[in-house]
Amino acid sequence: MGDGHFDLQALNKTLQLLHHFIKLDVRFIDSEDQVAIQLVDHQLPAVIQSVGRAYPELQGIVQGLSPTSCFYYINEVGLEYLAVGVWREQTYCGFVLAGPFLSSIPNADFISDVIVKSNLPISERKQLQSFYQSLSFMSSNDSNMMGDFIVNLCAHPHADSQLVSPAIIPPVLRKEEQESQIAESISVIELRYRYEKEMMDAVARGHTEEIRRITAEIGSHFNLPDRIPESPIRSTKNLLITLNTLCRIAAEKGGLHPVYVHNISEKFSITIERSTNLPQLKKLTAVIIEEYCEAVHVYSTKSYSSIVKNAVNHIDLNLQKPLTLQQIAAHIHVNASHLSRKFKQDVGINLIDYINLKRVEASKIYLLRGNIPITEIAFMVGFNDLNYFARVFKKCTAMTPSQYILANR
Incomplete structure (x- = not known):
């Protein structure tokens, strides 16, 4: 790869700095299309094709640009990247790829377009939504500045800095002051933990109104002092990471499937770390609790x-796949008649009605888009007959799909 003067270890140090400050995944792909350095915080969802398929194409483009150019790349599922060539002594060594990120906030329409255009299973909507919402948002000016930063950082070999700091003076802790602080704080701490328990119990029960009541009642009791006074953003992030963990445990206790728990937890873990200001972080507290709930x-x-x-x-x-009582019973290794009786007893409706209700709810998202044919939507959510879809939809909503579209314009 390149010539004998190329130092991969030095480039790795440069990319560690880049990864830390831009808060994006960073890779170095050598001139033979091999990933030589990879600094990645999260993986692409399995249903999205790996960006690795584009390496040969990007290689040819970047190598043909000047050493000071930055190539802006958007793939077929709307993920955006910046690619910058690495040159040493006029020899091309490969390119640095930073991303994915987004230049627009991913709303429900964005996710629907990704699913439809890429023919992805509708059952992956929640996972895809969590993934896209976890990505960094950058304006065109942000991406231009980021490109300049990457070009300048990668244009020169890495140089280790020498950190010099003054001597540390240990703080003086007086016993009387410590005892006084403990006495003053104990009642507040006990109250805070009581509210925390009530909050997590409400999450486990899925009681959103109870969550809002507790939040309003708490007032200033959750305004914890900065544990890292010199870095209030880091302090707040640490508290939100703890909150995310507590809510995850509460949601699992409340019977939420591990797939949903993982997707929500992963999304908020990434969102917390990539937030850059206190107002944004403060708003996350209520968002995290209410989404789990x-x-x-x-x-x-x-x-x-x-x-x-x-x-x-x-x-x-598996909503988009064929689902029958017999197939589901075989999959979970139980007798079909026994499953049918237990399902009606526990859920209150029979299994087929439950499947149809879930599919109708999923179809509403796409019907409101207005640019996807109803026939295509029916197939996307698991119906293989348009007339049957229309009958089921009307049974569940008292409207035909077309009437539902008109009523919600």
Whole structure:
């Protein structure tokens, strides 16, 4: 790769700095299309093709540009990247790829377009939505400045800095002051932990209104002092990481399927770390708690028997596929008649009605887009007959799909 003067270890140090400051995944792809350095915080969802397929194409483009150029690349699923060539003594060595990021906020329409254009399974909507929402948002000016930064950083060999700091003076802790602080704080701490327990119990039960009541009642009790006074952003991030973990545990306790728990937790872990200001971080507290709570409310199977719980999880994760009582029973290794009885007993409706209801709810998202044919939507959510889809939709909503579109314009 390149010539004998190229120092991969030095470039790795440069990319470590780049990764730390720009908060994006960073890779170095050598001139033979091999990933020689990879600094990645999260993986692409399995249903999205790897960016590695584009390496040969990007290689040819970047190598043909000047050493001070930055190539802006958008792939077929709307993920955006910056690619910068690495040159040493006029010899091309490969390119640095930073991303993915987005230049627009990914709303429901964006995710729907990705699913439709890339023919992805509708059951992956929640995972895809969590993934895209976790990505950094950059304006055109941001990406231009980022390109300049990467070009200048990668144009020169790495030089290690020498950190010089003054001697550390240990703080003086007086026993009387410590005892006074403990006495003053103990009641506040006890109150805070009581509210924390109530909050997590409400998350586990999926009680959104209870969450809002507790939040309003808490007031200033959750305004914790900075544990790292010189870095309030880091202090707030640490507290939010703890909150994310507590909510994850509460949601699992509340019967939320591990797939949903993982997707929500992963999304917020990345969002927390990539947030750059205190107002944005402060808003995340309520968002994290309410999203876990709502997910438990919608998807929890805690009150169901293990047989029905397995059936519901299989249905929710495979809506776009053919689903029958016999197929589901075979998948979870139970008798079909027994499953049918238990499902009606636990859920209150029969299994086929549950499947149809879930598919109708999923179809509403795409019907509101207005630019996808109803026939295509029917197939996307698992119906193989348009007339049957229309009948089921009307049974569930008292409207035909066309009437639903008109009523929600």
